[in-house]
Every structure is written in structure tokens, then in C-alpha cells.
Amino acid sequence: MNKLDNTYLWKKLGSKFGADVSRLADDYDLLTVNVHIDTIHAVLTFLKHDTELQFIHLTDITAVHYPLQEKAFEIVYHVHSLIHNIRIRVKVQIDGIHPEIPTATTIWKGANWMERETYDFYGIQFLGHPDLRRILNVDDMEVFPMRKEYPLEDPNRVDKKDLYFGR
Template sequence: MDKLDNQGIWTYLQEKFGERVGIIGEPHGLLTISTSKDDIIELLSFLKDDEKLQFIYLTDITAVHYPKQQKAFAVVYHVHNLYRNVRLRVKVFLEGETPTTPTATTIWNGANWMERETYDFFGVVFEGHPDLRRILNMDDLDVFPMRKEYPLEDPNRVDKKDFYFGR
């Protein structure tokens, strides 16, 4: 693999993982792939340690809530090859009220705070995390505020009615 582009990365990952990885798309030129929670640690380790890929920098871990899908949560990892300035997005789709996936702190120490934030806002449990607890919200908060379970605004507020704004 001389040039590290999306097609080359995808072909290389297909050779190594086969059906265990899937392609979601290339929005804005960013290759986005998916895998299962059983394969995520192996995939992330391969992306980091492989001499051809060298995605050594974990940019971000977050989640997305898709309440109308069977697998309602996606944990999203953004990794970066600093040598060739190439980025990759990896998604793991999870189901259940308490979605769980293995921790990436075994690969990157910096995953610690990112996973805590994802737990704090989405309720994703990272199995094996050394200190999984809330990081930004109050400890006694019993909801996860970034889940799409609540209306965006209070429907009883009268100051938000359209007729006040000439609509």
C-alpha cells in the first residue's frame, strides 16, 4: 500500500478482517467503517499498531442515539494517522437500555476521559474501564442528557408560541 487513501485502507482492512468490518460511507471524504463490539478492540489495536496504517492518535470517542433503530446507540471512534494526515471513523452499534462495549483504555490511555464523558451523557458502559463514573454532570443525576428521550423544549411555555413572533 503505497498511498494511504480510503480505498487502500478499506481493501487492506477487508483482507485482514473480512466480514467483521463493514463500510458505512465516506461523508466529506472521511472513511466510516463499522464493526461489532466483539471485534472493536482487535480492530482498534490493528489500526494503531499496523506498520502500514499507523492510526496512532485517538482524536475522539463519542456516541450517537438513534431511538428508532433496533441498535439504538453507536459508539464512534475517530482515529488519525499523523504521519500521512489521514483520518478514519469507526462505529460500533449497540442495543439495550444499558449499552456496553469494551474499553479502549487498554490501547490508548487518553480514552479514559473520553469514555467517561460518553458514559456521562449517553449511558454507554465501557467494560473494564478503570474509573467509569460521571465527569461533567452531577453524581446523583439519574438520566443521560444526550439521549433523545425528552422533548427539546417544554411544550407548556407560553413565551415560545408562534403568534408572539408573527408566525
């Protein structure tokens, strides 16, 4: 095989993990897969340590909050194979009542601050993280600002009234 592409990568993941991995998209030459939470650690470990794939660079970990869905949070990993110059996006859905997922710091040391940031803004608990505490917000903050649980504007604001805009 000369060049690693998304088709080959998907076949390799599908044959290794079966129904625990599903293909979501291939937009902009970026393969996006959905992984069951029970196999996320195994999939990420496989991507990094497989001698053929070599996804050694964790670019980002973030989350998305969908408050109206049953599984309210989606954790998103962006991983890059510098050897083959190919990227993959790995998504995992978790419930919103007790959002927790295994840490990726045992795979990539650089996941430490990315997971702390995701915890700080979304309240996702990364199980096994060596130092999970706030990194950007104040320590005594009791809310997670990126959750879509709060109104976008103060309903008591007077400068947004229609009469000020001729309506």
C-alpha cells in the same frame, strides 16, 4: 507503496476482518467503516499497532442516540495516522437496553476521559474502564442529557403560544 489512501486502507481492513467490517462512506476523504461489536477491540488494536498503518492518535470517541432503531446507540471513534496524515471513522452499533462496549483505554490511554464523557452524556458502559464515573455533570444526576428520551420544550410554557405571535 508511497502514500496510504482510503482504498488501500479498506482493502487491508477487509482482508483482515472480512464480514465483521463494512464500508459505509468515503466522504471528504474520510473513510467510514462499521464494525461488529465483537471485533471492535481487535480492529482498533490492529489500526494502532499495525506497523504499516500506525493510527497512533485517537482524536475522539462519542456516541449518537437513535431511539427508534433496534440498535439505539452508535459509538463513533475518530482515529488519525500522523505518519501518513490519514484519518478513519469507526462506528459500532449497540443496543439501547443495556448499552455496553469494551473500553479502548487498553489501546489508548487518552480514551479515558473521552469514554467518561460519553458515559456521562449517553450512559454507555465501557467494560473494563479503570474509572468510569461522571466527568462534567453532577454526581447525583440520574439522567443522561444527550439521550433523545425527553421533550425538547416544556409543553406548559406560555410564552410560546400562537396568540403572542399574531397567529
